[in-house]
Amino acid sequence: MEGILLSWDRGLVGKRNSLGGRRIEVRRASQLLGLSPVAPAPALPPVSSRSGCVSASVRGAHIYRPCPPPIHALHRPTTSSSRANRGRTSEQSGLVRWPIMGRGRAPCCAKVGLNRGSWTPQEDMRLIAYIQKHGHANWRALPRQAGLLRCGKSCRLRWINYLRPDLRRGNFTAEEEATVIKLHALLGNKWSKIAACLPGRTDNEIKNVWNTHLKKKASEQKPGVGGSKGEPADGDPDTPVPSLSSASSSMTTSEGSNGGAGEQCGTSNEPETMDVPSPLELELEPVMDILGMLADAPTEALATAAPMPTSSCSSSSPTTCAGGGGGVEELLELPDIDMDADIWSIIDDDVARLQQGDATVPCTTKASPEEEGNEWWLADLEKELGLWGPTEESQPQAGPHDQIGYPGQDMEMVMSSSYPQSRSDHEASNSE
DNA sequence: AATCTCTGCAACCGCAGGTCA
DNA sequence: TTGACCTGCGGTTGCAGAGAT
Numbered sequence: 001m002e003g004i005l006l007s008w009d010r011g012l013v014g015k016r017n018s019l020g021g022r023r024i025e026v027r028r029a030s031q032l033l034g035l036s037p038v039a040p041a042p043a044l045p046p047v048s049s050r051s052g053c054v055s056a057s058v059r060g061a062h063i064y065r066p067c068p069p070p071i072h073a074l075h076r077p078t079t080s081s082s083r084a085n086r087g088r089t090s091e092q093s094g095l096v097r098w099p100i101m102g103r104g105r106a107p108c109c110a111k112v113g114l115n116r117g118s119w120t121p122q123e124d125m126r127l128i129a130y131i132q133k134h135g136h137a138n139w140r141a142l143p144r145q146a147g148l149l150r151c152g153k154s155c156r157l158r159w160i161n162y163l164r165p166d167l168r169r170g171n172f173t174a175e176e177e178a179t180v181i182k183l184h185a186l187l188g189n190k191w192s193k194i195a196a197c198l199p200g201r202t203d204n205e206i207k208n209v210w211n212t213h214l215k216k217k218a219s220e221q222k223p224g225v226g227g228s229k230g231e232p233a234d235g236d237p238d239t240p241v242p243s244l245s246s247a248s249s250s251m252t253t254s255e256g257s258n259g260g261a262g263e264q265c266g267t268s269n270e271p272e273t274m275d276v277p278s279p280l281e282l283e284l285e286p287v288m289d290i291l292g293m294l295a296d297a298p299t300e301a302l303a304t305a306a307p308m309p310t311s312s313c314s315s316s317s318p319t320t321c322a323g324g325g326g327g328v329e330e331l332l333e334l335p336d337i338d339m340d341a342d343i344w345s346i347i348d349d350d351v352a353r354l355q356q357g358d359a360t361v362p363c364t365t366k367a368s369p370e371e372e373g374n375e376w377w378l379a380d381l382e383k384e385l386g387l388w389g390p391t392e393e394s395q396p397q398a399g400p401h402d403q404i405g406y407p408g409q410d411m412e413m414v415m416s417s418s419y420p421q422s423r424s425d426h427e428a429s430n431s432e
Numbered sequence: 433a434a435t436c437t438c439t440g441c442a443a444c445c446g447c448a449g450g451t452c453a
Numbered sequence: 454t455t456g457a458c459c460t461g462c463g464g465t466t467g468c469a470g471a472g473a474t
Contacts, residue, residue, distance in 0.1 A: 116443085117443075117444090117467095117468095118442070118443080118468090119442090119443090138459080139459075139460070140459060140460085152459085153444090153445095153459095153460085153461095154444085156460075157442085157443065158442090158443085160461095161442075161443085162442075162443095189463065189464085190463085191462075192462060192463080203462075203463080204441085204442075204443085204463095205441085205442095207463075207464085208440070208441050208442085209441095211441095212439070212440055212441080213439090213440090
């Protein structure tokens, strides 16, 4: 198979087939990125009547045609009656009605000029470079300081769910799937809590995996494990689920735990209803061990456990670094600067070191294997984006994906990036 | 070959809750 | 105590790819 990658905005690493396995999308990244027009674009493929911007395979490469702006960029109706009943009214919260959305507070991205939708490689690199250098003490201010035309929320989501170097990519292992199923039986749709028990997995990813195929799997297992007892009824999120505290309390307390498990993976004030471990609890005992181990770890530790290569973050532990959000506070008090120059100088500096064989990027003085992986990850990402190294447009850029995988990642897993040309064009037009 | 349907997932949304002045 | 601000969470949506027709 020629070429490399990708599917940057199409998932972490390709898509799952019906059996739950990943299909690896191998394409010519540089073509997709519009960096190297290896072959003249053929006649545009037929456009789907549905999406209007479907790609078509041409000799292994996907050619994209411009997409119209997403509908939701203009208006996304508020949904879900259950949601409508949640929380405060706009009057209660002191929020004005938002003319576009019709109600509630203004969407944070509503500011004119902010980008929405899929992230471009350039945006990703800016975000990565900024966080690598300054951390993310203030998501709200980050996009402006990083020169991103995004809202803080969007930046945070992108980082948490996709760009964090400590993310585990690839298939859920059977163990992970089993854990998710079991934890869901205990916690219900408490995705963040479930994610806290699965290092490297995000709540969003778990939620997606659950909704796509674990739900079915779990329902098939219902007659057996877990499902018959405590499994929330699918499609009925309001169905009460047994609280973890009730299930775990007997276990954690019996183990003399400090009780933190409840806080970590199932905070609940619900009255305990179980005094004797049920068969389900017994089966979940290994899971509860995990919960207990995580008891003292802040929930967000995993979510923010990215290396913070700043001087204020000297710990070799990413988790420790993660807390460094506050440690870089002063760094965020940046004067208005030419962010373009700043960001790219960051990248250039790092890349120069890497090219010289010096894998030491800022703040990763004595890199642990994990950190080295992160450095490599950044460098590889840059390579993949064609942001450094030979940029001869006529040369397809074979990235290191051909050789090694990401740390903690299956060999087959490739970080992919497919950016429809339209997005690049859109980006360019936005930056003007 | 064209079109339709299903599936997977990134990104969006509003709300809850914590922090701070 | 209150209100503003911010972050995190969970639900939902739209897009794109693959398979079916």
